Amino acid sequence: MCRWLAYSGSPIALEELLYKPEHSLIDQSMHSRLGVGTTNGDGFGVGWYTPGAEAEPTLFRGTGPAWGDDNLRELARSVRSGLFLAHIRASTGTPVQQTNCHPFRHGRWLWLHNGRIRGYTELKRTLTLAVEPTLYPYIGGSTDSELMFYLALTFGLARDPVGAVERMVAFIEDEGVRQGIEHPVQMTVATTDGEGLWAFRYSTEHDSRSLYCSTELDTLRTMYPENPVLQQVEERTRIVVSEPLGGLVGAWQPVAESSYELVTPDGNAVGSFHPDRDRARDRRRDMQAASG
Known part of the structure; x- marks a missing residue:
């Protein structure tokens, strides 16, 4: 499986999280502690928003292991952002190629995923046909993760992010039941439009696979007044990770099973996650009607 992080807060250099922590994302590419495997060497990617810019986010992705990419190290040292996603990949069967590396981008939206659709080979055709026809040409790779993204876009990600992901999951689960596949969905997901950041488990x-969110900064500042990094970033800063970036006691809280976290400049919120089967079945009826 994969490892990822999502950052929202004061603009920082990417290297502050990718390289500097004792158990940084780059360290996790070689020595994951909570993943299915210890090595995540099947590609990497980072997507970031430029402060003050209205353009779509920038992507940098590669097919080699993150620990050996000198260009990633140079970029991480020079790029600063207040909102970025980063991912190290361990393939679940699809090819190691740039278009299969996370994050995925459509317009202002970024998406990354850890997990899998079980029975993807059997389900892929039906799930692909469910993607809105105007969105289909933008699918660049062959992963279940990217297909989940375009299904979520089909189900209204831009209007209702939580509801869209709930409908996407329900559609996959219902199709899994129809084809006799047990437990089809395994996911932790992060997605953002450059303003809000949503993380799902x-x-x-x-x-589900592990997922953690950083503790509120005022609590950490009280616990660790001598830590300069905690004093410099804004209170609204949050980091969501597949596994903690270090051993600072109290810094990381597990995200609950079947839940989501929303991080915005105005604060964060937590909610329960329930697949929306009624709305997902509406999409199936629309597909059946379109096919005659």
Whole structure:
């Protein structure tokens, strides 16, 4: 499986999280502690928003292991952003190629995923046909993760992010039931439009991959007044990670099973996650009607 992080807060150099922590994302590419495997060397990617810019986010992705990419190290040292996503990949079967590396981008939206659609080979055709026809040409790779993104866009990600992901998951689960596939969805997901950041933790069997969110900064500042990094960033700063970036006690809180976290400049919110089967079935009826 993969490892990822999502950052929202004061603009910082990417290297502050990718390289500098004791258990940084780059360290996790070689020595993951909570993943299915210890090595995540099947590509990497980072997507970031430029402060004050209205343009779509920038992507930098590569097919080699993150720990050996000198260009990533140079970029991480020079790029600063207040909102970025980063991912290190361990393929679940699809090819190691740039278009299969996360994050994925459509317009202002970024998306990354850890997990899998079980039975993807059997489900892929039906799930692909469910993507809105105007969105289909933008699918660049062959992963289940990117297809999940375009299904979420089809189900209204831009209007209702939580509801769209709930409908996307329900559609995949219902198709899994139809084809006799047990526990089809395993996911932690981060997605953002450059303003809000949504992180989801869910699996059909309710035994999801690990996910953590940084503790509120005022609490950490009280606990660790001598830590200069905690004193410099804004209170609104949050980091969501597949596994903690270090051993600072109290710094990381697990995201609950079947839940989501929303991080915005005005604060963060937590909610429960429930696949929306009624709305997902509406999409199936629309597909059936379109096919005659």
